[in-house]
Amino acid sequence: MLSRIAESLFWIGRYVERADGTARILDVHLERLNHLPLEEQRSVARELLAVMGAKPQSEDFGLPELLHALAYDKQSASSIAGSLGAARENARRARETVSQSLWESLNTTYYGLNQHRKDVVGTYRFCNWVLERTAMVRGLADTTVSHDESWLFMVLGRSLERADMTARMLSTRDVQSAGMSWVNMLRCAGAYESFIRTRRAAFGDQHAAEFLLLDRLFPRSIVYALRDADECLAKLDPSAQRVGFINDARRIVGQARTFLEFHRTDDLMSELPEHMERVQKAVTQASDAISRKYFNQADEHAWVGEVS
Amino acid sequence: MSDLFQDYSEAAARSGAYDEMFAPGHVARKSYGQVAGALRELSLADVTARADSMARTFLDRGVTFDYAGEERPFPLDIVPRVVPADEWDVLERGVAQRVKALEAFLNDVYGRMAVVTDGVIPRQLVTTSAHFHREVHGFEPSGGVRVHVSGIDVVRDAAGTFRVLEDNVRVPSGVSYVLENRRAMAKGLPEAFGQQHIRPVEEYPRRLLSALRKTAPAGVDDPTVVVLTPGVFNSAYFEHTLLAGLMGVELVEGRDLICRGNRVYMRTTAGEQRVDVIYKRIDDEFLDPLQFRSDSMLGCPGLVNAARAGGVTIANAVGNGVADDKLVYSYVPDLIRYYLHEEPIIANVDTFRLEEKEAREHVLDRLEELVVKPVDGSGGKGLVIGPDASKDELDALRRRVIADPRGWIAQPVLQLSTVPTLSGDKFGPRHVDLRPFAVNDGDDVWVLPGGLTRVALKEGSLIVNSSQGGGSKDTWVLANSPQMPAEIIPRQSVTVREQVSVWPVESNWRDRQTEQQQ
Numbered sequence: 001m002l003s004r005i006a007e008s009l010f011w012i013g014r015y016v017e018r019a020d021g022t023a024r025i026l027d028v029h030l031e032r033l034n035h036l037p038l039e040e041q042r043s044v045a046r047e048l049l050a051v052m053g054a055k056p057q058s059e060d061f062g063l064p065e066l067l068h069a070l071a072y073d074k075q076s077a078s079s080i081a082g083s084l085g086a087a088r089e090n091a092r093r094a095r096e097t098v099s100q101s102l103w104e105s106l107n108t109t110y111y112g113l114n115q116h117r118k119d120v121v122g123t124y125r126f127c128n129w130v131l132e133r134t135a136m137v138r139g140l141a142d143t144t145v146s147h148d149e150s151w152l153f154m155v156l157g158r159s160l161e162r163a164d165m166t167a168r169m170l171s172t173r174d175v176q177s178a179g180m181s182w183v184n185m186l187r188c189a190g191a192y193e194s195f196i197r198t199r200r201a202a203f204g205d206q207h208a209a210e211f212l213l214l215d216r217l218f219p220r221s222i223v224y225a226l227r228d229a230d231e232c233l234a235k236l237d238p239s240a241q242r243v244g245f246i247n248d249a250r251r252i253v254g255q256a257r258t259f260l261e262f263h264r265t266d267d268l269m270s271e272l273p274e275h276m277e278r279v280q281k282a283v284t285q286a287s288d289a290i291s292r293k294y295f296n297q298a299d300e301h302a303w304v305g306e307v308s
Numbered sequence: 309m310s311d312l313f314q315d316y317s318e319a320a321a322r323s324g325a326y327d328e329m330f331a332p333g334h335v336a337r338k339s340y341g342q343v344a345g346a347l348r349e350l351s352l353a354d355v356t357a358r359a360d361s362m363a364r365t366f367l368d369r370g371v372t373f374d375y376a377g378e379e380r381p382f383p384l385d386i387v388p389r390v391v392p393a394d395e396w397d398v399l400e401r402g403v404a405q406r407v408k409a410l411e412a413f414l415n416d417v418y419g420r421m422a423v424v425t426d427g428v429i430p431r432q433l434v435t436t437s438a439h440f441h442r443e444v445h446g447f448e449p450s451g452g453v454r455v456h457v458s459g460i461d462v463v464r465d466a467a468g469t470f471r472v473l474e475d476n477v478r479v480p481s482g483v484s485y486v487l488e489n490r491r492a493m494a495k496g497l498p499e500a501f502g503q504q505h506i507r508p509v510e511e512y513p514r515r516l517l518s519a520l521r522k523t524a525p526a527g528v529d530d531p532t533v534v535v536l537t538p539g540v541f542n543s544a545y546f547e548h549t550l551l552a553g554l555m556g557v558e559l560v561e562g563r564d565l566i567c568r569g570n571r572v573y574m575r576t577t578a579g580e581q582r583v584d585v586i587y588k589r590i591d592d593e594f595l596d597p598l599q600f601r602s603d604s605m606l607g608c609p610g611l612v613n614a615a616r617a618g619g620v621t622i623a624n625a626v627g628n629g630v631a632d633d634k635l636v637y638s639y640v641p642d643l644i645r646y647y648l649h650e651e652p653i654i655a656n657v658d659t660f661r662l663e664e665k666e667a668r669e670h671v672l673d674r675l676e677e678l679v680v681k682p683v684d685g686s687g688g689k690g691l692v693i694g695p696d697a698s699k700d701e702l703d704a705l706r707r708r709v710i711a712d713p714r715g716w717i718a719q720p721v722l723q724l725s726t727v728p729t730l731s732g733d734k735f736g737p738r739h740v741d742l743r744p745f746a747v748n749d750g751d752d753v754w755v756l757p758g759g760l761t762r763v764a765l766k767e768g769s770l771i772v773n774s775s776q777g778g779g780s781k782d783t784w785v786l787a788n789s790p791q792m793p794a795e796i797i798p799r800q801s802v803t804v805r806e807q808v809s810v811w812p813v814e815s816n817w818r819d820r821q822t823e824q825q826q
Contacts, residue, residue, distance in 0.1 A: 092540055095370070095549040096549045096558075104370070107368060
């Protein structure tokens with residue numbers, strides 16, 4: 001398939017997953033932020049923003065600004081609205097490749113972005129709506145697009161973004177002064193019920209983090225997401241079956257995953273933020289490597305002149 | 309007929325135009341029987357709800373055009389334009405005839421120029437046309453076809469006679485709306501389809517793809533076809549994606565292509581892949597910076613050379629614009645006689661050539677009664693309608709015509725025919741034109757039964773271009789007999805199915821109600 005289209009599909013996967021992850025994290029944090037005194041609210045808002053990879057635009061960055069930055073700012077690739085807009089734009093560019101129903105669901109989602117109240121109460125509803133819409137987009141991608149190269153690039157983007165999002169979420173545990181409870185952390189990943197059923201009463205912060213990091217059966221754990229990414233890469237490049245990895249992306253993803261899997265859990269936990277940063281870096285590097293291998297194009301040309 | 313058509317006949321009589329739906333005396337024409345019956349059953353609330361839902365569907369599906377940087381749904385009116393079989397027969401033959409003549413003309417002007425030698429049209433007329441490209445002179449395009457796709461605009465005058473308004477054999481657009489309009493109407497006014505047979509339009513992409521494949525460079529067994537788009541910012545981007553999608557081929561931008569050794573390749577995840585046929589949706593001037601505008605990033609350097617060397621087919625061929633020149637248009641009836649030895653089936657609109665002194669003087673005296681058009685314009689740009697223009701505008705026009713008589717033609721103001729169109733809380737007569745699309749595979753010119761009916765949404769306006777606030781209507785061509793339309797090719801009998809049809813089903817197969825409990 002065309003390199004340019006493959007790139008668009010990869011980013012549809014990433015952006016949709018990013019909107020979903022951001023909505024979960026925002027939803028759960030809002031509950032807690034509301035209870036905090038104003039000063040503390042502000043510092044937590046800043047920290048949360050930093051973890052999500054954005055910078056505060058103003059001095060007095062507080063809760064309303066956080067809502068804008070993570071939910072509604074259409075210009076920012078870190079916000080939900082920005083991600084969904086970018087996903088839709090990518091689908092528009094790859095429109096003859098994605099299915100009509102996938103395109104339509106992204107298109108109507110984009111038009112639905114403006115229909116929400118932008119205060120705290122409205123944002124809860126917004127986050128819920130985003131979770132529903134992204135679930136629908138994923139469902140349509142899985143059921144109406146052939147599971148060929150095009151779908152693999154979408155899933156690859158989705159898996160890498162998911163590993164990145166869970167890593168970001170786990171690193172919110174330490175940076176926040178008030179600390180985030182393990183229950184909330186699990187809820188951010190939609191993992192609460194799965195975790196309880198798996199671990200029963202034997203839980204605590206450490207077990208929750210371990211679950212999100214290493215569980216091989218829970219789809220949002222980092223190890224699960226990295227394994228998914230690795231499988232996509234293997235299918236995209238069937239030539240490298242026997243010896244070694246000529247594919248940089250596979251090497252990077254594989255190293256990150258095995259590092260986590262074969263490390264002593266206690267050691268991981270004691271340096272969790274560092275390890276989580278490492279996961280995020282690996283995702284960035286893998287993304288670059290994929291880009292070099294599959295999307296490599298002559299330099300982007302500026303667009304010149306309208307013709308009809 | 310319900311209140312929706314209150315005052316319609318008066319308004320229609322005022323305009324003096326031919327009404328497609330109603331004969332004088334407010335009687336629905338026979339071809340509109342089913343539509344009139346369906347509309348009679350609907351209340352205003354029904355009609356507006358359906359119209360809203362059709363617009364919403366277009367926005368959701370992305371059936372939009374770009375207007376000043378904003379994506380807008382292309383307005384579709386709920387009353388279709390119906391063309392009875394006998395009228396369509398004339399249009400179909402007339403359009404095909406015209407395409408064949410234009411094809412012969414283009415072959416000639418980029419070759420021997422016999423048409424000039426034989427004195428049918430002046431040499432200067434060809435060589436001064438803005439779209440006559442010397443770059444492509446003297447070579448036969450791969451596949452032997454120049455006009456793969458054309459859109460011949462026709463209108464109906466006050467007497468009810470069809471006339472050709474202009475030819476589009478460069479990059480005619482709008483066929484996507486023909487396909488989408490039909491889908492929308494099937495949901496929006498299902499009652500009107502009823503017992504009559506409306507000829508299907510969905511065959512278009514298959515016809516187009518097979519014509520493109522058929523004209524591939526010699527020696528290519530399984531040609532790779534692509535659609536070349538300027539990108540998402542182009543106003544017709546939706547159409548490009550739809551056609552590529554329906555044909556199942558890649559939609560490429562210039563930056564996806566590379567030319568090497570007079571072959572064209574596209575960059576794919578599996579490396580470079582050869583491209584044999586390019587259905588270009590870019591104007592010639594932007595196609596190849598080595599040949600034309602060097603500042604264009606939309607095309608790909610080397611394309612024209614590759615085409616010249618026979619390494620790739622470009623559809624439509626580079627240089628077709630000379631046939632779209634409105635001064636050349638005025639000669640098309642002569643070209644039909646010259647190349648085909650036939651009389652034109654559809655007449656032109658009477659046209660004054662302002663180069664000719666006598667005609668020019670006549671026109672300059674009557675500017676306020678005529679339509680004056682630039683010869684190389686499209687989309688209604690630059691056109692001046694005399695009766696609507698101010699004195700200053702007419703003065704400015706007069707100066708421009710005198711300065712460049714080659715650049716303009718003049719025609720009488722035509723009262724285009726009208727079709728009832730929803731406007732506010734009732735139907736009013738609105739002027740329409742029709743763009744039938746034809747696909748030429750070298751042996752045969754196939755005319756899509758239907759075409760794009762464009763409608764001027766403002767009362768009394770004669771400007772139907774979407775870029776100037778026009779909308780569209782679904783065009784229904786009625787089949788001659790209630791039998792299966794001839795062009796539906798029976799599917800090959802499915803033998804595979806019979807082979808696998810022996811599916812082992814046991815007699816105690818559980819029904820769905822009890823499935824889960826068991």
